Amino acid sequence: MSNSPTKESIPKLSPPTMTAIENPPSPRTHRALRRLQSAHSLGGSSQPSLITQQHKQALQRTHSPANSSSAHHSRGRSNSDATNMTPINLGAAGKRPISNKRPIAADALSLDRLIRDGPPDDDLVGALESTRLKILGQALLFVASANAYWSSLRIYVWLILLNAPVLETESYLALIHRGASPAYSKIRNDTFRTLATDPLFRRRVSEASLIRLLNAVAWKLYDAKEERAGNLAKAGQVTHTANPQGSPELQSSVPVMRSRARALTLTTEGSDAGGSEPGTYVQGMNVLAAPFLYAARSEAEAFVAFHRFITTECPGYVRGAMDGVHKGLALVDKVLAIVDPKLSLYLIGKGMSAEIYAFPSALTLCACTPPLPQVLRLWDFLFAYGAHLNILCIVAQLVILRNSILSSPSPTKILRSFPPLQAETIIEVTLTIVKKIPDDVFSEIVSHAK
Incomplete structure (x- = not known):
């Protein structure tokens, strides 16, 4: 996206276990709640981004000796048994600490109020940053709430993130x-x-x-x-x-x-x-x-x-010979070779390039794969952090299926149609692999659809 965050500011998750990949839990389970909380307790690279540093400081303050007996942990442990966790309130893990820099007022507002009332103190940049973090941590707002299949808030979030005109x-x-x-x-x-x-x-x-x-x-x-x-x-x-x-x-x-x-x-x-x-x-x-x-x-x-x-955002997908889609498919092959060389070599050995199995997923941002509520949740993430990340979401789905693919003599049977989307698991894997992508390849991903 033209105004999407940089690679360094995209949150990073610890690698998921293979059990979680092979058997993704329902977003309504405590495990999903724990992942949502953990998404705001993210570690950084050797040079953490500003978002990562702010979250570390927030967690350290939250788990100080005065508030917790586990203060010696450098990374706060999410409390999956918390009964007061709601989709609207991110808690301390979603708020910035009081530091030398002025705290962003948007963090104190729920997402619906932030959209309704606009940026506090006219801080548009801070409000956008806060909105992205809230979207990342509030899957229940759009998926597992009472209005699971439709949200009146979603279209306004999308319009804002796309910077759409009136x-x-x-x-x-x-x-x-x-x-x-x-x-x-x-x-x-x-x-x-x-x-x-x-x-x-x-x-x-x-x-x-x-x-x-x-x-x-x-x-x-x-x-x-x-x-x-x-x-x-x-x-x-x-x-x-x-x-x-x-x-x-x-x-x-x-x-x-x-x-x-x-x-x-x-x-x-x-x-x-x-x-x-x-x-x-x-x-x-x-x-x-x-x-x-x-x-x-x-x-x-x-x-x-x-x-x-x-x-x-993706003019290259809908003009000419769809050059943007073909560039994206070539990047799927390239990224898979970086993230999982064994899986990549196996698919190429079977004559299975991304052009053969991933064209619909690349062209439609995975909207061709049901169920629709999971598509909407995945699009929340893509619009917040960049529609170009769909390339990594496709790779994430391959990684999730890697054991089944590697054990199959004919992967075409598995890739004939991707299994139903599990948006939270795909997002988790995507955030895990995004930091593994070299800067030059990531730049190609960002610009491939233009």
Whole structure:
């Protein structure tokens, strides 16, 4: 993300045990609560980031002799039996200590109040930092609360983290009233497949709503393309290489890839992923738009968030031949070789590059893998700390499956479809491996979707 934290400021977790990886617990268990608390007790590298130093100081103060008999521990132990732990109140582990620097007032506010009232003392930078930490530690706010499947707060958090502009509803309606865009037929060929087996999505979002959103975005992108063409004063560039059989990005000699793409609603039959109007609609945008519509309170909110996301955070995913997606898949292979050389060599030896099994996950930020509530939780993390971290989230899923993959003579059967998302476990593994990535590779990850 353009305004996402640097690598050094991303929190770090201790390596998870293989038991936890092979059998990820439910977010409602005490073990999940312990992980949420531990996320704010993170150790640093040889040169800890400011966030890490602040948390260490907070823990040392919390576990001082006056407050705890375990003051000799350098890292505070989370209390999984605490009965007063709530999703809204992070406790001492989520607050900064009184130090030489002025404490950030946003830490004293719950996330919903911080979003509602805005940054205290007009401290926007401090409020964003505090918001990110609250999101990292408040999975229960969005996943395991009474309103487990929808949160009225989420869309506003996303709009803030994406730095989305204010959009009047009339502006969105004006795009709708223009009628069918040049990409309308392609949109109609894809929308009915979107999360077709997810009852939560179907209950809240209609196909008509998804068609209107994608058609409005297509008009917006079309206008931008026309403006660029006018500025160049010449005919535009060729930005896609589709054929009658569909987008080549999902055409593979491996049958399993084609079957997985079809199952995940990313088929291109009758959808030219760009065709004669490159840069207005590519297949897969329907799946990317789905979580925005589900989380939003109105189509206009979903429109401005989705348009902002695809034009500033991952424009390389939805233009041309989806070069950003292909760069991301190459980085999946590169990162896996760094994090788990044995697993990487095994997959490559079986002819399984990321292009074969990870294209839908890279293109849709894992939105192609159910269940939807876990997708939303994972997106909370990605929008807070950088959508580019989706590359590491894909690698994390491979690491979680490593024992099953290594023991299988045919990993294609396992990777035909990734198992249901366990967002907390994926985030935990991602935060564990992020510090292992060399700076130059991490820079490639940050910029690959631009």
